[in-house]
Amino acid sequence: MHKMNSKNKTFIDKLRSSGLRPTNQRVEISKFLFNRKKTFHFTVEELKNSMNLKRSKKISTATFYNTVHALKSAGHLKEFSLENNTSYYDTNIKSHxxxxxxxxxxxxxxxxxxxxxxxxxxxxxxxxxxxxxxxxxxxx
Amino acid sequence: MHKMNSKNKTFIDKLRSSGLRPTNQRVEISKFLFNRKKTFHFTVEELKNSMNLKRSKKISTATFYNTVHALKSAGHLKEFSLENNTSYYDTNIKSHxxxxxxxxxxxxxxxxxxxxxxxxxxxxxxxxxxxxxxxxxxxx
DNA sequence: TAACTACTTTATAATTATTCTAAAGTATGT
DNA sequence: ACATACTTTAGAATAATTATAAAGTAGTTA
Structure with a gap:
């Protein structure tokens, strides 16, 4: 049985609709990405560093990549590239x-x-x- | 003393204005890139493969990268990125x-x-x- | 031409971002 | 609790690119 308050709902649903079970790691990632006022841009490396900095138990690189990919494939993130061979992701998925x-x-x-x-x-x-x-x- | 006919002039000048001596390897690369009717897009890997295929003495990877970089820095090539972590170059440098x-x-x-x-x-x-x-x- | 210097090329190692793999962990349904 | 399927993880593998250092080549000067 899941406790599910309205505050969690949005970012947990993004996981579900990406075909991902809302595990602890994934929920924290999705919360970090979507539970904020303004949209933002990030690389997987940046995401990993800023999230793991505060954690005693680190989330693995592979989990960051997997989660970001699934969210992207489901349309919750938008990918773009600069001229430095790195993928950037944008939490603003509206065309802009x-x-x-x-x-x-x-x-x-x-x-x-x-x-x-x-x-x-x-x-x-x-x-x-x-x-x-x-x-x-x-x-x- | 250099033999320099009008056919070579353009692409050799692109090397010179990129700060590169027109060595054999560089001249061949520049010729391959610019001595053609239509502009085109390529990755360094594609360029290397298509040029080296026909050659008995291969040009090294580093030379391809160095030459493409210098040409790009001088504004003779334009770089862009798709969503696959690879740099593409465009011989059409006009804004388009x-x-x-x-x-x-x-x-x-x-x-x-x-x-x-x-x-x-x-x-x-x-x-x-x-x-x-x-x-x-x-x-x- | 010989000698000197600076620039080039090359093979190879190193680096970076990313993906893959396989083992160990966790959750879910019965 | 058991079985099955899904997850996480560390570490290996891959791909594109950059760095390194030795050997090669060209250009200059005497």
Whole structure:
């Protein structure tokens, strides 16, 4: 029998809908990711370090990778890549845009960018989403 | 003294302007990359394999990486990343857009997309470029 | 040309992010 | 409690990339 208060519900459901039993480790990861005010970006390594720092009993690397993957496959996380061969994950899964500023990533709300002209998808294909990256540099 | 006909000039100059002496290996790489009708995308591994396949004396991995890096730093190649922890390079350095279709990348000419609304750069920053990725999926 | 210096290439080792594996642990259903 | 299936973990394996250091090559100077 599970104790399930409304506070836990959201992030535990994300595990369930990812096909993952809500074990202790997974619940803590999901809570860390989703039980907060603002969405954020992270790498698996960063996630592991920041979570394990405070823990006496560390969660293993493989569990972080497995959990993040399952959450991503179920659509609870969005993956993106910078130019450093590392996968980044975004807890904001709504389609949105980004500023890239020397490896730093800043979200741009979807409604801040609109298009005048967009190409058609090649035949047999359709557009899944459209995302814009605005690369920044220092003013001078 | 160098023999230098007009056919070689462009890609040898790209080496020179990247701070690289035009050695045999580098000239062959630069020729392979730039002496062709259409621009294309590649990974270093792909480049190495396709070039070395035809050669009896193989060019080393390190030389491919060094040369591609220098060309990229000088702005003769553009780097981008998919979600598989590999760097891709594009011989088309003009700002342009892409369709991403399950790991396949198709160029979209810059003038095919125009914006109605774009956000301002954060203060102290300015916009270097704006690039769009249109993700595709099969029609049904 | 010979000698000197600086730059290159190469094989190989090291590193980093990620995935795989297999054993030990835990949970669930009967 | 037993059996089965799912989890966690440490550590090995893999893949892309970068670093290292020795041997090779080119360019310069005398």
């Amino acid at each position: 845009h980004h500023f890239f500023d020397n490896g730093k990533v800043i979200d741009i709300r979807s409604d801040k960018i609109t298009f005048q002209k967009l190409p058609d998808a090649p035949k047999g294909k359709k557009i899944k989403n459209v995302e814009v990256v605005i690369r920044l540099e220092n003013n001078n | 857009h892409h369709f991403f279709d399950n790991g396949k990348v198709i160029d979209i000419r810059s003038d095919k997309i125009t914006f109605q609304k774009l956000p301002d750069a954060p203060k102290g920053k300015k916009i270097k470029n704006v690039e769009v990725v249109i993700r595709l999926e099969n029609n049904n």
